Each structure stands twice: as structure tokens, then as C-alpha cells.
Amino acid sequence: xxxxxxxxxxxxxxxxxxxxxxxxxxxxxxxxxxxxxxxxxxxxxxxxxxxxxxxxxxxxxxxxxxxxxxxxxxxxxxxxxxxxxxxxxxxxxxxxxxxxxxxxxxxxxxxxxxxxxxxxxxxxxxxxxxxxxxxxxxxxxxxxxxxxxxxxxxxxxxxxxxxxxxxxxxxxxxxxxxxxxxxxxxxxxxxxxxxxxxxxxxxxxxxxxxxxxxxxxxxxxxxxxxxxxxxxxxxxxxxxxxxxxxxxxxxxxxxxxxxxxxxxxxxxxxxxxxxxxxxxxxxxxx
Amino acid sequence: xxxxxxxxxxxxxxxxxxxxxxxxxxxxxxxxxxxxxxxxxxxxxxxxxxxxxxxxxxxxxxxxxxxxxxxxxxxxxxxxxxxxxxxxxxxxxxxxxxxxxxxxxxxxxxxxxxxxxxxxxxxxxxxxxxxxxxxxxxxxxxxxxxxxxxxxxxxxxxxxxxxxxxxxxxxxxxxxxxxxxxxxxxxxxxxxxxxxxxxxxxxxxxxxxxxxxxxxxxxxxxxxxxxxxxxxxxxxxxxxxxxxxxxxxx
Amino acid sequence: xxxxxxxxxxxxxxxxxxxxxxxxxxxxxxxxxxxxxxxxxxxxxxxxxxxxxxxxxxxxxxxxxxxxxxxxxxxxxxxxxxxxxxxxxxxxxxxxxxxxxxxxxxxxxxxxxxxxxxxxxxxxxxxxxxxxxxxxxxxxxxxxxxxxxxxxxxxxxxxxxxxxxxxxxxxxxxxxxxxxxxxxxxxxxxxxxxxxxxxxxxxxxxxxxxxxxxxxxxxxxxxxxxxxxxxxxxxxxxxxxxxxxxxxxxxxxxxxxxxxxxxxxxxxxxxxxxxxxxxxxx
Numbered sequence: 167x168x169x170x171x172x173x174x175x176x177x178x179x180x181x182x183x184x185x186x187x188x189x190x191x192x193x194x195x196x197x198x199x200x201x202x203x204x205x206x207x208x209x210x211x212x213x214x215x216x217x218x219x220x221x222x223x224x225x226x227x228x229x230x231x232x233x234x235x236x237x238x239x240x241x242x243x244x245x246x247x248x249x250x251x252x253x254x255x256x257x258x259x260x261x262x263x264x265x266x267x268x269x270x271x272x273x274x275x276x277x278x279x280x281x282x283x284x285x286x287x288x289x290x291x292x293x294x295x296x297x298x299x300x301x302x303x304x305x306x307x308x309x310x311x312x313x314x315x316x317x318x319x320x321x322x323x324x325x326x327x328x329x330x331x332x333x334x335x336x337x338x339x340x341x342x343x344x345x346x347x348x349x350x351x352x353x354x355x356x357x358x359x360x361x362x363x364x365x366x367x368x369x370x371x372x373x374x375x376x377x378x379x380x381x382x383x384x385x386x387x388x389x390x391x392x393x394x395x396x397x398x399x400x401x402x403x404x405x406x407x408x409x410x411x412x413x414x415x416x417x418x419x420x421x422x423x424x425x426x427x428x429x430x431x432x433x434x435x436x437x438x439x440x441x442x443x444x445x446x447x448x449x450x451x452x
Numbered sequence: 453x454x455x456x457x458x459x460x461x462x463x464x465x466x467x468x469x470x471x472x473x474x475x476x477x478x479x480x481x482x483x484x485x486x487x488x489x490x491x492x493x494x495x496x497x498x499x500x501x502x503x504x505x506x507x508x509x510x511x512x513x514x515x516x517x518x519x520x521x522x523x524x525x526x527x528x529x530x531x532x533x534x535x536x537x538x539x540x541x542x543x544x545x546x547x548x549x550x551x552x553x554x555x556x557x558x559x560x561x562x563x564x565x566x567x568x569x570x571x572x573x574x575x576x577x578x579x580x581x582x583x584x585x586x587x588x589x590x591x592x593x594x595x596x597x598x599x600x601x602x603x604x605x606x607x608x609x610x611x612x613x614x615x616x617x618x619x620x621x622x623x624x625x626x627x628x629x630x631x632x633x634x635x636x637x638x639x640x641x642x643x644x645x646x647x648x649x650x651x652x653x654x655x656x657x658x659x660x661x662x663x664x665x666x667x668x669x670x671x672x673x674x675x676x677x678x679x680x681x682x683x684x685x686x687x688x689x690x691x692x693x694x695x696x697x698x699x700x701x702x
Numbered sequence: 703x704x705x706x707x708x709x710x711x712x713x714x715x716x717x718x719x720x721x722x723x724x725x726x727x728x729x730x731x732x733x734x735x736x737x738x739x740x741x742x743x744x745x746x747x748x749x750x751x752x753x754x755x756x757x758x759x760x761x762x763x764x765x766x767x768x769x770x771x772x773x774x775x776x777x778x779x780x781x782x783x784x785x786x787x788x789x790x791x792x793x794x795x796x797x798x799x800x801x802x803x804x805x806x807x808x809x810x811x812x813x814x815x816x817x818x819x820x821x822x823x824x825x826x827x828x829x830x831x832x833x834x835x836x837x838x839x840x841x842x843x844x845x846x847x848x849x850x851x852x853x854x855x856x857x858x859x860x861x862x863x864x865x866x867x868x869x870x871x872x873x874x875x876x877x878x879x880x881x882x883x884x885x886x887x888x889x890x891x892x893x894x895x896x897x898x899x900x901x902x903x904x905x906x907x908x909x910x911x912x913x914x915x916x917x918x919x920x921x922x923x924x925x926x927x928x929x930x931x932x933x934x935x936x937x938x939x940x941x942x943x944x945x946x947x948x949x950x951x952x953x954x955x956x957x958x959x960x961x962x963x964x965x966x967x968x969x970x971x972x973x974x975x976x977x978x979x980x981x982x983x984x
Contacts, residue, residue: 192819200824213842278729283737289956291918292833293925293933297940297948302753377832381922384834392834399838407842411835419827509884530884538881542899542977551895552885580977600885 215405224409240394241413248391251307252379255314259375260368262315263322267367270323271330281327287320292378293385300386310382310390317378318371325370329363330356362433369426376418454521454528454603454636456485456508461517463503463661477503478661480517485653488634490673492647492654500661501640505608508638523603531602531635533610537589539581545592546577552600567595570629587618594626598633607639611646620677623649627674644693648686649675656693665692755946763950781935786958788930792848793920796855797909800916804860805905808867818868829861833919841927851923851931855916862915863908870904871897903975910967917959932958 185191201217208216230239269276270284295316299309333355341351383392391414398406459482465475477500485491493501506512507519509530521528539548549564550556568574571591581589590610597605611619623646630637630650641647647654651669658664667689675682738757745756755763770780807825810817836857840850874897882892924933932955939947 187816189819192816193823196820196824211843274726275729278726279733279736282730282733286956289914289959290952291921293922294936294952294955297936298952301940301943301945301948373830377834380832380834395838399842404842407838411839415827415831415835418830418832422830511880511884532881532884534877534881536877538875538877540878540895540899542975543895551882551891552887582977 213404215408219405220409220412223403223405224413227406227409244389244391244394247389248310248379248383251310251383251390252314252376255311255375255379256318256372258311259315259318259371260322263319263367263371264326264364266319267323267326268330271327277327284320284323287316288324290316292317292374293381295378296382296385299382305386305388309386310379310392313378313382314375318375321371321374322364322367325363325367326360329360332363333359362430365426365430365433369422369430372426373418373422376414376421380414454485454523455487456604456636456638457518457520457522458483458504458508459518461504461507461519462515463500463507463512464515476660478507478514481657481661481663483655483663483666485636485638488636489652490630490637490639490650492639492641492651493657494641494644494647494654495657495664496659497642499657499659501642501657502608503661504657505606505638505640509606521604528603529600531597531600531605533590533593533597533605533607535609535613537581537586537593539589539592539596541581544578544580545573545584548581548592549596549599552596563601564595564599567599567629568592570598570632571595571625585618587614587622590614590622591625594622594629598629598635602635605635605637607637609641612641612643619646624674624676626650627676631674644690645686648689649677649682654689752943752945755949759946760949760953763946764954767947767950767954782954785931785935786954788928789920789924789932790962792851792924792931793855793917795852796916796920797859799852799856800859800863800912801905801909803856804863804908805867807860807864808901808904809871811864811868812871821864825861825864828857829865833858833915833922836919837923837926840923844927846927846929850927851920854923855920858919859909859912859916862912863905866904866908866911867901870901873904874900906971906974910963910971913963913967914959917962921955 186195204214204217208214224241226239228239228241266280266284270281271277292313295313296309299312299316303309303312337355337359341355346355379390380392380395383390384396387393391410395407395410395414398404398410461478461481462476463478465477467474481504493504495501503512507514508521509532521530523529539545540551543551545568546561546564549568550560553560553564565577568577571594573588573591573595576584576588576592581592584592590613594610597607611622614622627650639647639650644654648669654665654667654669655663656665656667669685671681671685741754742757745754745759748754751759766780767782768780807821811821811825812818836854840854844850844853878896879892882896887895921931921933921936924931925937928934932951936948936951936955939945939951
């Protein structure tokens with residue numbers, strides 16, 4: 167029972183043991199363990215494809231092959247289509263989010279009038295937008311783009327509003343007292359103050375709206391990552407299905423770890439550590 | 453009637469930086485405490501007061517020498533008051549008192565209530581620690597330590613985190629409680645005035661962990677801070693410290 | 703942006719606290735009335751139930767969902783409670799699963815550096831996986847079932863609970879553990895009276911944090927594979943192209959999510975952790 171309370175730090179002796187208990191060693195061990203468990207699972211559950219079967223079919227999807235396609239693989243077409251919609255949707259949602267967020271943050275009246283609506287939008291799951299936009303616009307590019315925009319918008323708005331409100335009257339009074347020029351004030355007080363919040367909002371928005379674009383393509387589409395995943399799913403070809411699922415998970419995790427987290431940490435370097443930001447991400451995506 | 457014997461006690465710590473000197477927390481000290489007396493251990497910070505208390509309570513072990521705490525030949529039962537109150541915030545005051553008891557009999561409850569009453573906390577049994585002021589929390593901590601009926605009571609700067617007014621009133625509370633119960637107490641503090649008001653004997657430690665002085669205070673208990681005799685003695689002893697020579701440690 | 707700079711002046715000009723409350727209340731009501739009015743005007747302008755039904759039309763649909771369709775001879779007397787309860791029970795059971803999985807992981811992560819490094823990446827990745835993944839994976843593995851959505855909710859809430867428990871375990875007050883040892887408390891007593899009460903609020907915070915996400919993913923799994931539940935009803939009416947019913951169910955979905963989150967969860971938390979209200983800062 168003592169071990170539940172006291173921190174246990176193993177004393178590594180050999181070099182291999184030292185590597186195994188290092189942070190990198192632990193992460194790699196976790197990945198290896200995952201692969202082993204997956205392979206073992208396929209022995210008991212025949213519907214679950216083996217890692218190797220997934221790699222094989224994804225190789226064909228990426229490079230093109232004898233699946234009735236002589237072009238370069240399907241993979242690139244679908245990702246190109248999805249990423250284009252994702253980018254347009256984010257641009258719309260982000261712009262609207264910054265404008266509305268600034269308005270809510272700056273004016274008490276605007277906040278009372280529209281912040282409830284933004285909270286309701288925040289509570290709406292992405293599949294609702296996928297359905298509504300499909301019913302409004304039918305099959306086409308509009309539904310995925312607008313689904314992304316609608317899911318991204320409230321996350322950006324809420325964060326920007328928070329950022330604007332974080333610029334306290336004290337700092338504004340200080341600026342007035344020292345006669346800081348409006349240009350300097352905008353740059354050092356307002357812009358520098360809200361940049362971190364804008365990035366935080368963008369990060370959360372990008373993660374949730376990735377789910378949105380996939381869902382929308384799943385229900386409505388003739389092209390795209392979500393569509394192709396469903397294609398394999400409907401065909402009962404689980405290696406292809408699982409391969410695409412893994413590809414879109416890798417995409418969003420890499421996007422977050424390699425790009426968004428770093429950008430956000432840079433913009434917020436005066437405020438928080440990465441671990442705190444991760445926790446905040448978990449809190450806000452919900 | 454606990455008996456505390458400290459003989460040739462030394463405690464060394466490894467150097468804080470590589471190639472530095474070994475840290476001497478305590479260097480060869482001897483003393484003995486016998487009977488129901490209130491003993492203060494006084495000294496500037498870094499003179500080994502807390503280390504000494506940790507060794508006495510068994511949290512830490514000495515590098516050399518020995519420490520024994522006995523009650524009529526058997527190991528003594530200890531009670532503690534810490535710098536902060538250390539109450540479970542999710543338990544009521546009464547539940548905190550009962551937490552350190554081994555049984556939940558009516559007797560134990562009555563005993564806990566008795567000590568709470570002695571520190572003037574009759575109406576707080578069902579309150580949570582967060583609802584009490586810092587001084588009241590520390591009073592619960594003191595009542596808790598007395599309520600286990602220890603043979604030896606160890607107190608580690610219990611008033612150092614409180615504001616001056618609160619600390620003053622708590623010292624009076626402690627004097628009152630001690631006069632009625634007369635336990636053996638080892639009280640660690642850096643405040644000479646406090647030590648003079650409370651104790652029968654003051655052991656003064658100097659940096660490096662050596663005994664610099666051992667003073668007896670012969671005044672009747674309970675003593676009030678406002679008592680002119682206490683104030684005179686405080687001034688006198690404080691005067692001795694003004695030209696305190698820090699002995700060289702070999 | 704200049705608006706930012708007049709905020710405090712604006713606030714003080716509004717006068718007394720009561721006046722401020724009245725104004726805020728007025729603005730809130732205006733906001734909602736304005737919302738419904740704009741909705742109504744748009745629906746009149748579009749004049750298409752399939753595109754944007756009027757608020758009145760959606761209200762009729764809500765009435766039918768609660769009370770059944772009077773024009774239908776096989777009046778079922780309302781389908782709301784069956785579907786609502788199905789969704790709520792899944793979410794609750796899902797949280798039980800999530801707490802059961804997340805708590806031990808959190809304990810491992812909180813007390814041991816190696817396990818923290820080992821579990822950190824998997825837990826963070828689990829937290830950013832699109833909800834679609836959980837919904838379709840449980841459909842593949844379990845088919846249309848009761849277990850599937852419950853497991854999906856458990857999996858989605860697990861990382862939040864694990865991370866919170868880890869923080870809670872790391873933050874157990876060392877002073878209280880020391881005090882307990884000084885007074886000769888047993889390890890079992892310390893676990894029950896010190897460790898569990900310190901960690902419990904963190905478990906609950908994990909549940910609260912993941913609640914809206916779990917509720918969303920729960921509905922999503924119902925969209926993909928269920929025969930009952932709010933998500934299932936939204937999907938069914940989407941396929942029937944019944945826009946008024948889709949909007950009615952979405953409205954009910956939001957209202958009940960907010961009610962559960964704001965009133966039920968907050969109230970339970972307040973009751974369980976009464977002692978925290980008086981805890982001092984720092």
C-alpha cells in the first residue's frame with residue numbers, strides 16, 4: 167500500500183535499463199506494446215485485420231496498384247480534397263470567430279446578447295452540422311466546408327473573447343497614465359495580449375473540426391478521407407478501413423504535436439507550460 | 453514523566469554541491485530532560501533545531517551518538533504540533549480529532565471534546581477546517597496533540613506562521629493548557645521572547661549544531677505575555693544574546 | 703478594437719449593481735427573443751419546411767415527441783422518455799467504465815515517473831482522436847449493441863479522468879501524510895482518509911470536463927449503431943428528410959445536455975465536496 171503514496175524511482179543500473187526507463191524509452195515501449203497487443207488481438211478476433219494486412223493495403227492506396235486504378239494511389243486525391251475543404255472551412259470559421267469573439271470580449275452588451283448563442287453552438291456535436299448542412303445544400307463541397315466552419319467558429323470565438331477580457335483595465339489605465347501612443351498600445355497591449363488566446367482557439371478548433379470534416383464526408387460525399395473510409399467500411403474490407411482510420415488519426419496527432427502545440431507554446435510562452443496547455447486542450451475540446 | 457537522553461549526537465549531510473563541504477547539522481551534543489518540564493530549543497535558522505526534532509521523533513536517523521525517549525523504562529508515546537495545522541480539510545474538526553485515535557468510543561469523543569474546550573473551540577465540532585481562521589486551526593492542532601495523552605509532546609515552531617496578535621493569544625492558550633496538564637514538552641522556536649514566556653528551560657543552539665547555552669527560567673506557570681516579570685526576564689536574556697559569540701566548529 | 707479601451711468606463715456608467723443585473727437580464731432576454739425572431743423571419747422568407755421550419759412548426763414537433771401524434775391512430779403517447787433515458791443510461795454507465803479504467807492509470811501516472819512517460823503519449827493521443835473513430839470502431843467490433851456506446855463513452859472519458867487523477871495523486875499533501883505517520887496511522891487509514899479524499903475531487907473534475915464530449919460521442923455512436931436514443935432519432939429523421947423533427951431533437955439534445963451539466967452535475971459536486979467551499983486559496 168505504501169507504493170500508492172510514495173513516489174517510487176527505480177535505480178537503473180545497466181545502459182539498457184537506463185534507456186528503458188528514460189522518457190523516450192517509455193514512449194517507444196508503449197508503442198511496441200500496442201503493436202504486440204494488436205497482433206495478439208487478431209488471433210482471437212478474426213474481424214480485426216493484422217498490422218501487416220493494413221500496411222499492405224495502405225501501400226497500394228498510397229502508391230497505386232492493381233486495385234483497378236492505374237493512377238497514383240487513391241490516398242493523395244482524397245487527402246487533397248479533404249484538406250482543401252478543411253482549409254476553406256477553417257478560414258471561414260476562424261475569421262468569424264475572431265470578429266465575434268472580439269465583439270463579445272470588448273462589449274458587455276454584445277456579450278449579453280450573443281454569448282449564450284455561442285455556448286449553444288459550442289454544445290452542438292459535429293454530426294449535427296453534417297446533417298443540417300447536407301439537408302440544406304445536398305451533396306457537394308458546401309456541406310463539409312460549412313461543417314468545419316460551424317464547428318471551428320465557437321472555439322475561436324470563446325478563446326478570443328477570453329483573451330480580450332484578459333487585457334485588464336489596470337493595464338489600460340497604466341498605458342493611459344504613461345501616455346502610450348495608440349499604435350504602440352495596439353501592438354504591445356492588445357495584439358500581444360490576445361495572440362496566445364487566438365492560437366489556443368485555433369488549435370482546439372482545428373482538432374474538433376477535423377472530426378467534423380470526416381463526419382460530413384462520411385454522410386455526404388463522393389470524395390474525401392471520410393468518404394474513402396466509409397467506402398472500405400461498406401465493402402466490409404476492414405484492412406482498408408482500419409488503414410484509413412489510422413491515417414486520419416496520425417494526421418491530427420502529428421498536426422497537433424508537431425505544429426499546433428509548438429505555435430501555441432511560442433505565443434503563450436509567458437504564461438504556461440506545455441503540460442498545462444495539454445490539460446487545457448482536454449478541457450476545451452469537450 | 454518522559455525521560456529524554458541525548459548523548460554524543462551528531463548528524464552530517466552530504467555536501468549540497470559536488471566537491472563541497474559536508475554539512476554539519478548537529479555536532480556532538482549532550483543533554484537530558486527528565487520530568488514534566490517545558491523545554492525550548494532556540495537558535496537561528498540552520499542550527500539544526502528541526503534536524504534534532506526529526507531525530508527525536510524517529511523521522512530521521514543520527515549519523516552517530518544516540519537518542520532515547522522513555523516513559524518508565526518503556527518507549528514513550530509522542531504527540532506532535534507542526535508549523536502548519538495539518539488538518540484533513542475534508543473532515544470536520546471532531547473527525548480530525550478522532551482520526552488520530554485508535555478507537556471511536558464515547559470516552560475518546562468526550563476526551564477530544566474536553567481538549568477542544570480547553571483551547572476555546574466548543575462550538576466548532578461540526579465545522580470544516582476551511583471555515584476556521586488560521587489561529588483556530590492551529591488550536592485544533594494543539595488540542596489534537598494533547599488529546600492523544602502523549603508522554604512527550606514535540607512542537608515545531610507552531611506559531612511561526614501566524615500573525616503577531618494571534619500568536620500572542622495562542623501562547624497564552626498554550627500556557628493555560630500546559631499548566632493544567634503538565635506534560636513533558638520539547639518546543640522548537642527561533643523566537644527567544646516566546647521561549648522565555650513558555651519554558652522552564654531553554655537550550656540555545658548555535659550554527660553548526662552545538663549547544664551554546666542552557667538557561668533555567670524559574671517563574672510560576674501559567675505566565676501571561678503581559679506579566680512584567682516575564683517582560684523583565686525577556687529583556688535580560690535578550691541582552692545576553694546581543695553579544696553572542698558564535699563558537700568555531702572544528 | 704477601440705471598443706476594448708472603453709470597457710471599464712462603460713461598466714461604471716451603468717451604475718448600481720441592481721441596475722446592472724436588470725440590464726444584463728434585459729439583454730439576455732433580448733438576445734433570445736431576437737434569436738427566435740430572426741429564425742422566424744428567415745423561415746418565412748425561405749418558406750420551406752425542408753430547409754428551415756418556423757419555430758412554431760418545430761414546437762409542434764416537440765409536442766409530438768413528448769405526447770405522441772394525435773393524427774396517428776397508433777398513437778404511441780410520446781417517444782421522448784424512452785429515447786432520452788436510453789441515452790442518459792449509456793452516458794452514466796460509460797462514465798463508470800471511464801472512471802474504472804482512468805483511475806488506476808492516473809494512479810500509475812501520478813506516483814511513478816516511468817509510468818508517466820509510458821502512458822503520457824497514449825493518453826494524449828486518445829484525447830485527440832476524432833470521435834468518429836470511436837463510433838465506427840465499436841460498431842465494427844460489437845455491431846448494433848448496448849455495450850458499444852457504453853465502451854465508446856468510457857474510452858473517450860478515460861484520458862480526462864486519468865490525467866486528473868494523476869494530478870490529484872501528485873498533489874496529495876505530504877504534510878498530511880507526515881502528520882498521519884507521526885500519529886501512528888496505518889497505511890490503510892492513510893489511504894482511506896487522506897489519499898482517497900484528495901483524489902476524489904479530481905476524478906469528479908475529470909467527469910465534468912469530459913461530460914459534454916462524452917455526451918456528444920455517445921450520441922454519435924447512436925447515430926452509427928443503435929435502435930434507441932437521441933442520436934438515433936436525429937439520424938432517423940435525417941434519413942426521412944424530416945427537418946422539423948431533426949431540429950426539435952437537436953434542441954432537446956442541447957437543453958438536456960446543459961441541464962445535466964449545469965444543474966445535476968454541479969449540484970452533486972457541491973454536495974460531495976462541501977468542505978472545498980471554505981478552503982483557502984494557496
